[in-house]
Amino acid sequence: MAVDLLLGLQWGDEGKGKIVDVLTKDYDIIARFQGGPNAGHTLEFDGIKHVLRTIPSGIFHENSINVIGNGVVIDPVVFVKELEGLHQFGIDYKKKLILSRKAHLILPTHRLLDAASEASKGKAKIGSTLKGIGPTYMDKTGRNGLRIGDLELDDFKERYRALADKHEAMINFYNVDVQYDLEELEKEFFESVATLKELTFIDSEEFLNQSLKNNKTILAEGAQGSLLDIDFGTYPFVTSSNTTAAGACTGLGVAPNKIGEVFGIFKAYTTRVGSGPFPTELFDGDGEKMAKIGNEFGAVTGRPRRCGWLDLVALKYAVQVNGVTQLMMMKADVLSGFKTLKICTAYKYKGETIQHLPYNIEEENVTPVYTEIKGWDKDLTQLDAAGQFPKALNDYIEFLEKELNVPIKIVSVGPDRTQTIHR
Ligand code: GDP
Ligand code: IMO
Ligand code: MG
Numbered sequence: 537m538a539v540d541l542l543l544g545l546q547w548g549d550e551g552k553g554k555i556v557d558v559l560t561k562d563y564d565i566i567a568r569f570q571g572g573p574n575a576g577h578t579l580e581f582d583g584i585k586h587v588l589r590t591i592p593s594g595i596f597h598e599n600s601i602n603v604i605g606n607g608v609v610i611d612p613v614v615f616v617k618e619l620e621g622l623h624q625f626g627i628d629y630k631k632k633l634i635l636s637r638k639a640h641l642i643l644p645t646h647r648l649l650d651a652a653s654e655a656s657k658g659k660a661k662i663g664s665t666l667k668g669i670g671p672t673y674m675d676k677t678g679r680n681g682l683r684i685g686d687l688e689l690d691d692f693k694e695r696y697r698a699l700a701d702k703h704e705a706m707i708n709f710y711n712v713d714v715q716y717d718l719e720e721l722e723k724e725f726f727e728s729v730a731t732l733k734e735l736t737f738i739d740s741e742e743f744l745n746q747s748l749k750n751n752k753t754i755l756a757e758g759a760q761g762s763l764l765d766i767d768f769g770t771y772p773f774v775t776s777s778n779t780t781a782a783g784a785c786t787g788l789g790v791a792p793n794k795i796g797e798v799f800g801i802f803k804a805y806t807t808r809v810g811s812g813p814f815p816t817e818l819f820d821g822d823g824e825k826m827a828k829i830g831n832e833f834g835a836v837t838g839r840p841r842r843c844g845w846l847d848l849v850a851l852k853y854a855v856q857v858n859g860v861t862q863l864m865m866m867k868a869d870v871l872s873g874f875k876t877l878k879i880c881t882a883y884k885y886k887g888e889t890i891q892h893l894p895y896n897i898e899e900e901n902v903t904p905v906y907t908e909i910k911g912w913d914k915d916l917t918q919l920d921a922a923g924q925f926p927k928a929l930n931d932y933i934e935f936l937e938k939e940l941n942v943p944i945k946i947v948s949v950g951p952d953r954t955q956t957i958h959r
Pocket of ligand 3: 548549550575576577578835
């Protein structure tokens with residue numbers, strides 16, 4: 537069997553959690569391969585809304601195994617809070633949640649370093665979620681990090697102390713005002729570590745490859761989105777991992793020839809939270825309407841998300857970098873009631889019209905070129921088949937399919953599991 541991938545194609549929050557939950561019934565294993573608690577994946581069913589951070593979005597299904605791969609960074613404190621959130625729903629996570637020994641640990645001082653780094657940047661800050669993601673991946677590539685497997689070592693505490701002391705010196709070096717009580721943070725950290733150790737730690741690359749040999753089906757759940765990728769995103773306003781397809785190979789230990797379908801997921805418009813360029817961003821009533829109807833507030837930080845029209849230049853780039861084989865368009869319901877919809881099909885870049893994503897998409901270099909499409913009025917949230925779509929929505933979908941040359945297989949018309957239309 538192959539590993540199918542589900543990847544966000546924009547700046548995150550496309551609705552990955554919802555779709556993974558919808559698809560889980562077709563898979564034996566759901567695996568996260570990168571990112572960490574900077575992610576907030578929302579699932580809604582039976583009138584209840586769940587937000588997952590590090591735990592894969594297959595956890596609510598009775599028979600799925602949920603794997604946290606080596607490419608993920610784990611904060612025991614956030615993780616244990618997430619586990620506690622599952623208690624009330626009677627989820628037996630000890631049976632179906634397993635962690636890679638090679639996943640790196642986020643220490644309390646990583647979070648403090650994140651805050652110090654952002655404070656030192658002033659206006660140029662990344663707009664990080666401040667969960668310690670950047671500093672933890674820096675320690676990973678700098679070969680200083682601590683991993684889940686290290687929790688099984690007798691001298692873990694000494695290793696922890698050495699790294700935390702080094703971090704404290706670094707925090708002082710930044711010379712910014714970051715208030716903290718490390719003793720309190722460490723107490724919480726070690727208590728959480730004790731709970732975490734009740735879970736199963738595995739050599740996940742071995743487990744996943746054996747599972748493939750045994751004909752198990754695997755869905756890899758991406759976090760963030762392609763435009764936040766450390767290599768291909770809007771650097772430096774990105775996260776610190778590879779959010780694109782290749783990240784699934786390194787973050788799980790599966791070879792490229794084991795990848796099957798690549799599901800690319802995008803909103804029918806565009807949002808971004810945090811700093812960085814966003815060519816189709818709106819500052820008018822249309823943007824406000826999207827934010828209001830789409831309830832565009834970050835699932836992790838509660839920050840308002842910036843909104844704008846769909847950017848096909850960026851979307852084409854993401855489809856290409858990931859090798860997307862099927863598309864899923866989310867939040868189509870949010871566009872109901874717009875008289876005219878705009879789709880950015882090219883950029884005016886330094887006097888030229890271009891159709892690819894250039895090195896630098898800062899505002900001063902790029903002006904979006906729009907194609908206008910007639911909107912629709914119909915409320916989509918109650919629809920249950922593609923045959924009920926208004927003509928204008930079909931025109932919108934067909935325009936995108938033609939431009940992107942990939943079929944749109946799912947259209948989402950509301951946050952609930954049931955508001956998902958297959959085409
Ligand atoms: P993720 O990070 O990609 O999993 O996405 P988030 O959970 O951060 O953000 C997506 C938000 O949109 C959540 O609040 C979802 O409940 C909501 N959502 C998902 N699909 C739809 C949809 O089709 N329509 C509407 N109105 N909301 C949706
Ligand atoms: P999901 O998985 C949206 C953004 C932050 C910031 C930048 C760097 O829910 O789609 P970091 O904390 O990684 O140092 O932040 O990336 N960001 C996200 N935006 N969705 C996410 O995850 C994000 N994870 C990080 O807002 O701009
Ligand atoms: Mg999110």
